[in-house]
Amino acid sequence: MARRRMSAAQRAKKAAESLASFVVAAPSSYHAALEAARRLDEADFTELQERDPWTKASGANYVLRDGAIIAWRLPEDVTPTTPFAIAGAHTDSPGFKLKPAPDHEAHGWRQLNAEVYGGPLLNSWLDRELEIAGRVALADGSTQLVRTGAVARIPQLAIHLDRSVNDELKLNKQQHLRPVIGLGNGKGALDLVADAAKIAREDIVGWDLFLADTQEPTIFGDAPLVSSGRLDNLVSVHAAVHALIETVPSGVIPVIVCFDHEEVGSATRSGAGGPFLDEVLARIRAGLGATAEDIHRAAAASWCVSSDVGHSVHPNYRERHDDDCVPLAGNGPILKINANQRYASDATGAALWHGVCRNAGVQSQDFVSNNSMPCGSTIGPITATRLGIRTVDVGIPMLSMHSARELCAASDVDGLERALAVFLAGGWPEHS
Template identity: 45%
Template sequence: MRDPQAEKLLTFIDACPSPFHAVAQAKEQLTSSGFIALNEDQEWDLKAGGAYFVERSGGSIIAFRIPEIHKEVKFHIVGAHTDSPCFKMKPNPSNGIANYYQWGAETYGGLLKNSWLDRDLHLSGRLTLIINGEMTTKLVSLDSYQFRIPQLAIHLDDNREALKLNPQQHLTPIFGLEKDKDLLQIILDDNNIEATSMEVAAFDLFLHDSQKSAFGGLNDEFIYAPRLDNLAMCHASLEALIASKPRSAVTMGALFDHEEVGSVSDRGACSSFLPAILERISLSLKGEREAYLAALSRSYMLSADMAHAVHPNYSERHDRDHYPLINHGPVIKHNANQRYATNSETAAYFSLLCQESGITVQEFVSRNDCPCGSTIGPSVASKLGIKTVDVGNPMLSMHSIREMAGSKDHAKMICVFEEFFSK
């Protein structure tokens, strides 16, 4: 029997081809569950027992619940990110070669470039239009058409065994053969937007896999999907936040854009977004900044980002004493050089949450001779001083156009998040 939470995750991922779609889906889930939308440019009137959310710039969202009774303010936060490595369209179309209609695209984040070759691609994101002197933003998806970045035939390759891709030269997508076509107008028409391409002032458009997410393996033990890193943790935090009731802490899911490119933006984890929300909540509940500063020292954050499962064909690339296994539960991520924010105290705290949830916990450490990725954890911990642990579910093919994880792990992580939120 397929795990219901894994099924919900795959539906969520297919509906979220861009960070803007992820935030829109989150808002829909939260609103239908009774959460109230707040605006940053207005005064807030927060109530005990209330549930709220705030978005910033379309790509990041913070949702939170306030307990019915609070003697002192503290926060239990699950942090994740809405973005994934991909190709982002450049402002102007390419002149193309021969009779091909092409449009240049920038590489966004550390994507596995070869995985994008010979895949059927769709285009999604947002358009900003200026119509009669007024700016308006539209969420769009172009699912009626498929595009491609074709690989060079083996007969024309001088070095067949070593694929080397120059992102500027070899990875420009092909959209068609007729140069008189207007891609922006096609997007407008396909999304029933009454405007002309001349009224499109700017856009954030991303290529993404057109293939739907699916279960895999002999017993549906796997899930295959794009953007598991890190929509899986976004979905898990939302599910847990909606399902749980806080006892004493303000519970929060903080989903940030731009993690894959360093988190330094108006809506990234390094921005003012989270500190501003935390301070406004504290001031609303206690009326003084002293309460906010004290609350930070009492708070915990689970920095939730997918983890590396041991790869059976490259097991030598893993520390042999730390082999995270798929469908064996959440992973605590360690790094002595603070690429992860985990320390002994926060690792023990997460282990206790798993213990109380009846969930087995695993641990990951990179080999000393291998590079280590990072997360929003160190950024938030260093900025706010909140006790933070980096965790995630084990997966393979991280940063590929199509990734792979365990169908049983998602529900386990939701269970641990619910335990955290119920404290």
């Protein structure tokens, strides 16, 4: 009996549900990288350790570094000059990170002392149940991922005590954003972490711990829409992972790289400004017996697609967007363009991306900022500068970027994954 093909709506819902489960499993960048690895394991990828020798490269592999992961699959027709098809994303999201002295007490309330990480929309974090998640370093030299479940909340000031709050809310990052975790002289932050991880408090000697919203993603509406924390940029991580799993490459080496620390500048060993991707690509080439000439030839023929979210036109703030470029949620992935190279896209990148979307049967649209609005940036320009590989910046349009709860269209989640799958398989337009 012939297998029934899914409709576009069914496909979008399936993609959204898979993304939702990914977000739930990934309250921190470390968890995101590990969840990506788990899904790759299920697809018969093999984990490699950076400290071990890599023999002649073959099959499908991945390597983890802190909160980052790189994975690739070698085609049967691979040669030393086969170009790379690289899909890049980032695993971290804006929020709060626990300080070295994470406990605070004031007027009978036990609180957390946290530092703002990146550029979160601060008011969106108020009155939400938060968990502590990340990694701890133990006295024996090992590390362990941890998550506590809901233990904290940043309470708003009642309107009765500030009648102007609806007109001019101002949050002092040091004074007003300390989460409450309990009353009296109870357990502190690391005690809660130790209990959740089933380890002794005294064994914890270092930590990279963040706050994460515990509300699970919601899929709603007849479109449907996806409301969730950390869509920036787990939507791209999820799409890249599943695109690679689904890829049967020919004529290219598909690679996905999910960096950490994009929200704070990328200048770390596991960020786009560090050597991680360069080192892994060099080891892949070495396993293929590539000469220096081969490496340069392959790089000149390679492409990198940097995928991160962008802004959909906001129906309540139309004046904040460009007059003529009006990307809308549900109308497909976006090509991100900026004259000052905050994005790496250029004419050839536009031809590549729109051609890939066409080959995938996916609608695409352009994004550019209003001239009076500052433009953010991505891993794209950093990767292009480090590697010299042609790079294009893409993503999906969304609302409430950097909020504790962001909003996108499920059809765009599916469209991005389908486009990346075609890109990673080598389905590029002719002459790319």
